Amino acid sequence: MQITRQADYAVRAMVYLAQREPDHRAATGKIAREKGIPPSFLAKIVSQLNVAGLLQTSRGANGGVSLAKPAASISLLDVVEAIDGPILLNNCVGETSTCNHDEDCPLKPVWCDAQKMLVEHLSKANFAQFVPAAALG
Secondary structure (H helix, E strand, C coil), X not given: CCCCHHHHHHHHHXXXXXXXXXXXXXXXXXXXXXXXXXXXXXXXXXXXXHHCCCEEEECCCCCEEEECCCHHHXXXXXXXXXXXXXXXXXXXXXXXXXXXXXXXXXXXXXXXXXXXXXXXXXXXXXXXXXXXXXXXX
């Protein structure tokens, strides 16, 4: 399993914003330059994160983007799923399995356990953890 490049860019942008003062707005152009994200790609990502309630956007001379809530309350899972959708290690672990061997598959419990552990791990990782101690003052 590998997250998409778009999700990776979203995580980079969120870390960048988490490292700023609370309510600090950053220009998307600056984020794109500093984090190596193509600007057109970042615009789409910002839109998706805004719809998911993770970012706030404002236009104008003093506009930009900022976290919609405290960094400690935004998980890595929140961001990845806002961009890529629900994490599925295999098609048998979803709510609607498309596997013909669903009932008698000896591997299904392994896939389900691995998925559960990954989702739990990503949900426990929040963006406040990615802020260097020096940045906290």
